[in-house]
Amino acid sequence: MRRIPVLVVVLVLVALLLGGVPAVAAPGGDRPIGPCSRGLVALTFDDGPSTAVTPRLAHRLDRLGVPATFFVVGTRVAAHPELARRLSEAGFAIGNHTWEHTDLTGQTGGQIRRALQRTRHALIEAGVPAPTLVRPPYGAVDGRVRRVLAAVGYTPVLWTIDSRDWSGGTPRQIARRVLTAVRPHRTNIVLQHDGVTHSPATLRAIPREVQALRERGFCFAALGPDGRPTPPVPVASVSADRPRVTEGGRVRLTVRLDRPTSRETTALVAAGGSASGTDFEMTTRRVRFGVGDQVAHLWLRTRQDDIDEVREEVDLKVFGGRGVQPALVWQAGVSIADDDPPPVARLVDATVTAAPLLATGASVRVRLDRASGRPVRVQVRSPLGRGGVVVAAGSRTATLTLTVPPGAPRDGVHDLPVRIVGATHARAGAGAVLTVRPPRQSRAEAIAAAVAAVRWPVATVPRIF
Known part of the structure; x- marks a missing residue:
C-alpha cells in the first residue's frame, strides 16, 4: 500500500479547516472545463416561505440565473400567500411539504391526504399552479406512504446531498458540505432550508456554492414532473454580424443560447423575406450545439445574377429545434444590395x-x-x-x-x-x-x-x- 506523505495530509487538513474548496482540475491538465460538462445540480429549499429569507433568496437566485425548487409548508403559505405567488411568478418550481410539517409515517392515509389537500388548496388560492411533487418531512417515507402519495397524484422527492444547514454552521461550512458531496454525472439534489433558524447562513452560502459548482462544470436545474433534475432549456436567437451584404457576397450568422445546458441541442434557423429564397442559398438550416456550448455560426450566402433589382431584405429567426426554446418572432435582418447596372x-x-x-x-x-x-x-x-x-x-x-x-x-x-x-x-x-x-x-x-x-x-x- 502506497504511503501518503504526512506533509500532504497536513496541508489538506489545513485547507479544509480554513474553509477553502479545492479547485477541480480539468481532465488533460490545463484544458478548461466546459459549462455543464459535469452534469446537473438541483437546489431545493424546504420549510418556507418565510418573510425573513425567502424573498431575499429568490432575488439572489434570480440574479445568479439559478433555477430552484421550493417545498413549502401549507400553514406558512396560508399566512403569506404573496410569498408563494412571487416564487411562482419568478419561475421557480414549487412542491408540497405538507400542512404542518408532520412525519407522514405516523399518520393515517386520511390524515396524509388532508395535509396534502389543504396545502394544495392554499397554493391554488395564492395563485400558484397545483403541485405534483411532494417532499415528506424529515425524509420519512415508507411503502404505505408512497402508495397513498401515488393515489392522490404526487411524486415523492427526497435528496442526495444534505447540507445540514438546519443543524447550524457558517455560510462557508454549509457551502463546503454541499461542494464536497456533489458528484459528476450523478443525480445531485441538494437539501437546504429557507424556513429554519439558520436559513440566513444558507442565504449567504448560495453565491459561494453557485460560483464553485459552475467553475467545476456543473449546471443548475429545477426538478421536473418526475422529481429528477431537468436540463435547462435555453432560448435560442440568431443575429447577423453585419446588416448589409452585396449581391454575391456572404454574411456570418451567429446563433446564441441564453444559457448553457447539459445535453446536446439543435436549433432550426429560417430565412425569409422579400428575397423569397431566390437570392440566397439558405432557407432552413440546422445548427448543433455540444454540451455547454452557447454560440454557433453559419453563413448566409447570396447569389450573383445580372438582374437589376431593388434592395431586398432577408429576415432571420429560430423557429424550432431540440432542447431549445425558439423565439418565434423574426429576430434579425440582412439587406442584399444589388450591384447590377440597369438594363x-x-x-x-x-x-x-x-x-x-x-x-x-x-x-x-x-x-x-x-x-x-x-x-x-x-x-x-x-x-x-x-x-x-x-x-x-x-x-x-x-x-x-x-x-x-x-x-x-x-x-x-x-x-x-x-x-x-x-x-x-x-x-x-x-x-x-x-x-x-x-x-x-x-x-x-x-x-x-x-x-x-x-x-x-x-x-x-x-x-x-
Missing part, C-alpha cells in the same frame, strides 16, 4: 399599312438587353405623337401602340423616326423606324367594298290569298 431599352423597327377609312394602331416593340427585377417604364416620341409602355419585372419585351391616321394610295411610303425620350429603371438605347405604307384602296373604294360586303336580310312576304 438598356431599345426599340425594334416596325411596319404598318395605313387604312383608308379609320385610324390604325401601329405596334412598336420595346426590348431590354436583359431582364430587370423592377418594372421599366419607357416613353417615346414620334411624328405620330407620344406613347409609353411598362415592361413588367422579370420580362424583357413589351409593345406600345402609336396611332396612324387614315391614308390614301397617293400618300407613298413614309419612314417615321421613333425615339426614346424617357426610361425609368433603364437606360435609353437606340430608337426605331416605323414604316407607314399607304392603303391599296381609296376612301371611295373602301366604302363601296364595305357596302358590298354587307349581307342584307331577305324579307319574305307571306301570301294572303
Whole structure:
C-alpha cells in the first residue's frame, strides 16, 4: 500500500479547516472545463416561505440565473400567500411539504391526504399552479406512504446531498458540505432550508456554492414532473454580424443560447423575406450545439445574377429545434444590395399599312438587353405623337401602340423616326423606324367594298290569298 506523505495530509487538513474548496482540475491538465460538462445540480429549499429569507433568496437566485425548487409548508403559505405567488411568478418550481410539517409515517392515509389537500388548496388560492411533487418531512417515507402519495397524484422527492444547514454552521461550512458531496454525472439534489433558524447562513452560502459548482462544470436545474433534475432549456436567437451584404457576397450568422445546458441541442434557423429564397442559398438550416456550448455560426450566402433589382431584405429567426426554446418572432435582418447596372431599352423597327377609312394602331416593340427585377417604364416620341409602355419585372419585351391616321394610295411610303425620350429603371438605347405604307384602296373604294360586303336580310312576304 502506497504511503501518503504526512506533509500532504497536513496541508489538506489545513485547507479544509480554513474553509477553502479545492479547485477541480480539468481532465488533460490545463484544458478548461466546459459549462455543464459535469452534469446537473438541483437546489431545493424546504420549510418556507418565510418573510425573513425567502424573498431575499429568490432575488439572489434570480440574479445568479439559478433555477430552484421550493417545498413549502401549507400553514406558512396560508399566512403569506404573496410569498408563494412571487416564487411562482419568478419561475421557480414549487412542491408540497405538507400542512404542518408532520412525519407522514405516523399518520393515517386520511390524515396524509388532508395535509396534502389543504396545502394544495392554499397554493391554488395564492395563485400558484397545483403541485405534483411532494417532499415528506424529515425524509420519512415508507411503502404505505408512497402508495397513498401515488393515489392522490404526487411524486415523492427526497435528496442526495444534505447540507445540514438546519443543524447550524457558517455560510462557508454549509457551502463546503454541499461542494464536497456533489458528484459528476450523478443525480445531485441538494437539501437546504429557507424556513429554519439558520436559513440566513444558507442565504449567504448560495453565491459561494453557485460560483464553485459552475467553475467545476456543473449546471443548475429545477426538478421536473418526475422529481429528477431537468436540463435547462435555453432560448435560442440568431443575429447577423453585419446588416448589409452585396449581391454575391456572404454574411456570418451567429446563433446564441441564453444559457448553457447539459445535453446536446439543435436549433432550426429560417430565412425569409422579400428575397423569397431566390437570392440566397439558405432557407432552413440546422445548427448543433455540444454540451455547454452557447454560440454557433453559419453563413448566409447570396447569389450573383445580372438582374437589376431593388434592395431586398432577408429576415432571420429560430423557429424550432431540440432542447431549445425558439423565439418565434423574426429576430434579425440582412439587406442584399444589388450591384447590377440597369438594363438598356431599345426599340425594334416596325411596319404598318395605313387604312383608308379609320385610324390604325401601329405596334412598336420595346426590348431590354436583359431582364430587370423592377418594372421599366419607357416613353417615346414620334411624328405620330407620344406613347409609353411598362415592361413588367422579370420580362424583357413589351409593345406600345402609336396611332396612324387614315391614308390614301397617293400618300407613298413614309419612314417615321421613333425615339426614346424617357426610361425609368433603364437606360435609353437606340430608337426605331416605323414604316407607314399607304392603303391599296381609296376612301371611295373602301366604302363601296364595305357596302358590298354587307349581307342584307331577305324579307319574305307571306301570301294572303
